Amino acid sequence: MPSLPRLLLLVVMTCVTGLGCTRTTPSFCGQPDDPPCPEDSVCVEARCVAREQLPACALGQTRCEAACVDTHSDAFHCGACGTACAEGQVCSQGRCTDACAAGLTQCERACVALESSTASCGTCGTACGSRESCDAGTCACEPPLAECDGACTDLGSDGNNCGTCGNGCGSRLCQDGECVNACATGLRRCGQGCVDVQSDPFHCGTCGTGCGSGEVCVGGHCRLDCPVGSVECDGTCANLTSDARHCGACGRACGPGQVCTRGACACPSGQAECDGQCVDLRTSTQHCGACGRACTPDETCTNSRCQCAAPLVLCAVGCVDLSSDPRNCGTCERVCATGLVCSNGLCALP
Known part of the structure; x- marks a missing residue:
């Protein structure tokens, strides 16, 4: 009886020569009778491909099986891979809703910012290429990527352009711009390169998952690269000392008319808080001169005094x-x- 490696070799040779190869062979996929692909692989064009062999997606996109999608706007992967919106709904900012949020454009069932969306850059359906970002409605390579033969690439991990454009590693791998035989400890093979999926913005958490422009990869998760003095709150950078939506802490919103000063909500100078709202006691007909002192319907409040109109x-x-x-x-x-x-x-x- 042939050994296991030799048996596998015979199966491969049989498939290659067309002698009795069936779609139930594990490398085939996509048909009802095909078995699922092995763990850590996905079905691409009817063949199971290891995730680490997949190319990187455009920046800001996540790989969901074989496809690269923007989970912020994709109605079939809204917020996470496989989370589909109901018929008639759109995906806006990673949530299924009936209408797009203000400032976003509806492209079929996706709500996108045309100035920054890699799936619809500038116009609906204009997709950026692999590892490109969308800046002011134009696709371009995101630093520190370099352009080689019209495509954006990371010279530090591209097996065909390792260190410099055109420098191929052949069967070897590209690590930190040099060809190596195997990835160093702590690094993972993605395509023909060795990367740290805990910090690589083009392979964040998994191979091919790119962070968006202005984001960094921390612990395998994309996070906004907020400037000094601000933190990420609900997908935006907020200054907790002055942001009325996040005053002192993320999600702590100030009341109507209030401002955030040194991390505390208060009424603007010259106004007082009455019944939870900021009012000007000098002109408010409901609080004229003091909270609760209301003028009659025929009166106005002038200089904190009710006077006939x-x-x-x-x-x-x-x-x-x-x-x-x-x-x-x-x-x-x-x-x-x-x-x-x-x-x-x-x-x-x-």
Whole structure:
């Protein structure tokens, strides 16, 4: 009986020569009768391919099986691989919704920022190539990538362009710009290169998963590269000392009209907090001069005092119109005689 390696070799030779090769051979996939691909491999064009052999996706895209997708906008992989939105919904910022968030453009069922989306860069459907980023609606190589033969590549891990464009490693691997026989401890083979999936922005966590522009790979997860003094909160960089949406801590939002000062919510200078809202006591008709001191419907608040709204004037009975009030005609408490009306401040026959 032939040994196991020799038996496998015979199977391969049989398939190559076309003698009895069937689709149930483990290297085939994609058909109902085909067995699943082995662990750490995916089905690409009806063949099982090891994940480490797959090329890198465009920046900001995640590999879901054989496809590179943007989980922030892909309706079939919304937020995570395999999470599909219901019919009629779109994927906006990694969530299934009925409409795109403000500032995003709907491209079929995807909500994208045309100025930065690698799947729709500049216009819907204009996809950037592998390892490209979309900047101001134009695809370009993301530093420190270099362009070799019209494609973006990492000279530190590209087996065909190792160290310099055109320098191929053949059957060897590219590590830190040099050809090696095997990857060093702690590094993983992705394609023909050796990378650290814990920190490599083009292979973050898994081979082919690229972080977006402005992101870094930390512990195998893409994170925003926030400037000094700010932190990541809900996918944005926030200054906890001054951001009213994240005041003092991520998610701690200030109330209506409040500002964030030194990490604490407060009303702007010249305003006071009344019933949870910031108001100007000098002009608020509901809080004139003090919280809860409301003016009447005929009054306005001026310099923290309720005053009759022009052309009304204050008389003993309240705010009146001296030009037409028969009990205060022309001046307060001047009452017109029976049968007369007040017209333009004078008592006259109707």
